[in-house]
Amino acid sequence: MTKGLRVLFLAFLSVGVISCGGGGGDSGGGGGEDVTPTVSFSASVQPIFTTNCVSCHAPGGVGAVLDLRSGLSYANLVGVPAAVTGTPPSGTLVVAGDHSSSVLYQRITGDGLAAVEDIMPQGLPQLSSTDKDTIENWIDQGAANN
Ligand code: HEC
Incomplete structure (x- = not known):
């Protein structure tokens, strides 16, 4: 029992280290200019x-747009005009460096939307605040394909 808990705890710890570390072994680039650790798009x-959106946002899904x-x-997000136009949300899906102008961000928070039904994931519980912060920080750091 105690051993099992310890293993769990260690597993949890290493997940934390990996997600905060910003990819130690990769290209060695990045280095502490930002207070917020660099967010990796791919990681x-x-x-x-993948977890919350592709069930609809893929060919054949209701959000295939x-x-x-x-x-x-x-390639479908950064600098790309939203397919849905007219009432908010409309505009550019991701405006690099400016989360509040990014339709993607507006869609996951409801900020600036005309109707609550437009919040994504549609009809499902909202993303955690950690996930929202991750996307916000990634956009504000320049929306790199990193
Ligand atoms: C249950 C299905 C469903 C899920 C899950 C879902 N969406 Fe959507 N999404 C839609 C539909 C349908 C539309 C088009 C209608 C609309 O604009 O509301 C849409 C539209 C969008 C748009 C606007 C696209 C454009 O070009 O105008 C964005 C951005 C978006 N979704 C982001 C997300 C994100 C991010 C997630 C995951 C956190 C997500 N959606 C999860 C169904 C879904």
Whole structure:
């Protein structure tokens, strides 16, 4: 029992270290200019889409207008005009460096939306505040394909 708990605790700890570490072994780049650790699109943002969004946002899904599958989502988001126009939300899906002008961010928080039904994931519980913060920070850090 105690041993099992200890293993669990260690597993939990290492998950924390990996997600905060900003990818130690990779290219060695990044280095502490920001107070907020650099958010990796592939390691931190895409998994949010894969878990919460691609059930609809892929070909054949009701949200097929925006394909959020891994490997495709970035090119469909950054600097791309929203397909849905007219009442808010409309505009650019991701405006690099400016989360509040990004339709993606407006859609996951409700900020600036005309109707609550427009919040994503549609008809489902909202993303956790951690996930919202991850996307906000990624956009504000320049929405890199990192
Ligand atoms: C249950 C299905 C469903 C899920 C899950 C879902 N969406 Fe959507 N989404 C839709 C539909 C349908 C539309 C188009 C209608 C509308 O604008 O509300 C849409 C539209 C959008 C748009 C606007 C696209 C454009 O070009 O105008 C964005 C951005 C978006 N979703 C983001 C997300 C994100 C991010 C997630 C996951 C956190 C998500 N959605 C999860 C169904 C879904």
